Amino acid sequence: MQQCQLTIPAVIYAGQDSVNKISEIIAKEDAKSILIFTDKGLHERGLCDDVIKACGQVPYKIIDDLTPEPAVEDVEHVIAEVGMEKADLIIGVGGGSVMDASKLVSVIVGADYNLRDLLKDSSIARKQIKTIMVPTTCGTGSEATCNAIVAIPEEETKQGIVNDGMIPDYVILDVNMIAKLPPQIIAATGVDALAHVVECFTSKKATALSDTYAKEGACKIFHNIKQAYNNADDMQAKSEMMIGAFYGGVAITGSGTTAVHALSYPLGGKYHIAHGVSNAILFAHVMAFNKDACADRLAQLCDAVYPELSAKSVDEKADYIINEIASIVKDTNIPVSLKEFGVKDDDLDFLVDAGSKQTRLLVNNCKELSLDDIRNIYKKVM
Template sequence: MKHQLIIPSVLYTGEGSIAESIREVIAKEQAKKVLVFTDKGIIGAGLLDLLLDALKEQETAYEIFSDLRPEPSYEDVEKIRRQAENSEGDLIVAFGGGSVMDAAKLVSILKGSDYSVKDLLADPSLGRKQMKSVAIPTTCGTGSEATCNAIVAVPEEEVKKGIVNTAMIPDYVILDAQVIKKLPKSIVAATGVDALAHVVECYTSKKATPLSNTYALAGAKLIFENIREAYCNPDNMEAKSNMMLGAFYGGVAITGSGTTAVHALSYPLGGKYHIPHGVSNAILFAHVMKMNKEACAVQLAELCDAINPSLFEESIDAKADYVIGQIEDIVKFTEIPTDLYSFGVKKEDLDFLVDSGSKQTRLLVNNRKELTLDDIRSIYLKVL
């Protein structure tokens, strides 16, 4: 059986590596002007200076695109694409979280094309790489820097949807923990648990392969072992570097395998109620894995062997329960909400959630347990 894994061509890591790495990329690509995608929060925090100072030192022209909302709709991305159409450039650099990187990846296959974001929602295969791209994540969890996916909200359907095309995989990735040194604890938590969901879902996915499992297992070990320390000790840069690398491994695993019901059922929560992606995943995570346990206990047990070898002689069932218990504990430890009450989701919204969640077939087909409408309803009821 053939297995395939497509990953970014070049990965740079190391605290303080942005300046040296971006100089190397610019020289290799002979870039004269860089289109920089970021957001106003990153600019306000002074983080973008790490990149801009390096560009100025190289005397490389740049233009900044920062008019992007968190959790953007396809219309928001189309707007920033139109702005970029008026700019000449040799290279796209995405400096931000998942929303920024997803938008930049979409523009890398949209700029100069005759198709729109909405066209890609209908047929992702239309996309062709128009510009090379560099991804510099500023959180420790989305994994977008490694994936061929871009997630956008579809307001008329009150849901989020993924556009998947291998042309969107960034050509270069720079992982520099310096950019997350002062990241708010709430963002460390939400993005970190999102990354944890990536590796666990990919390892338990029906589409998992030996290649994707290698990255998912390595990512799981890094994240399980470092997320609490990264959350409660902002100065522990080793823990934060490990979280960034674990998140990257999770992104690679997504490209080779795919997430499952946790992400599928979280899309309506983001699309209609605008709950941050990592938070909605965290709320659902353990409940989905409990529902899935009968179909993926072996895979959960293998994850247990990787993160806690001392339990090697325990039963498969006990190991699976241990992993699910660790997920629950991490969500509580990082103070992420465990239900939807504070987000205004009501019992009368249940039918919408079940209907919308059940339509996320792109991801639900990856789930080892085939979820019925009653299963989906049961999961949502547990968090209402």
């Protein structure tokens, strides 16, 4: 077996009411001051109430003005808002944007570098404050990764900052946090999580360790996403989605996403299409393009998720996975055309140029993409 590495959060609590474990963590860390990051919608709906209760008598400050899909300036604003305030613990309660911002704050506040420095060289980051991540969606996987994504408006795209210092110290996977999640958010974040596991399993950097999490995450997500979307009361399906999303995040730390995510970044950066939606639009088309280079891997994934299809050929199994991806996107009513978001044919040159620059992820793709290949994929979703 080739040498490989997997860096994951030190402690993970999962199960209904596991958010109550936060009080034990605070005591264990002897925290004297806490920063809670969230967004106003979650705060107003009471999703932070149990977290606040767990703080007990320990002073805390809530930062709830985080923006969705934050740009560099948004994160800098949050860092300035925190200022030099001494904190022993950061708790991120939210989706990927909240958790990414929380992780960035955890390595920047008190450090001798800033966010712009990390955009140039993320290797210099070092954890300054320990973190607890409490996801409120079932898809981003940010609670498991050493990644944080920020939009760069002047380039009309996004960039990932990657450093092991951003691996959360504690993770809380409490299904209560997604009990009332709107179906469209379950769909978008769920397909994002599905992209994580499929991309990681077919990545050039896939390893025996990342494969384990990617396959198990795929089983959970393929079998539960439609049920979680269609039945608001199915807490078991939602719980499986939450665990599957976490596994997808773990797989990212050992392998890495590929062309689906690479080509989606300009869609979020310029047109502000939600991350999960932009991935969903491209997902099946990118995998169809990749098929001749990873049919065996897609077939292995099919064997893990749908063992009843084991007698089918490699080609049939690969097609089955790709068709299931397209079916999930269709059945969860995610838009499949960029035209719905105001993208015009004249924008193709920008998209091709911006997408081709996402080399951090494109190098993971099992098949090299030429500029014409990228253009043809975008054309398919216009």
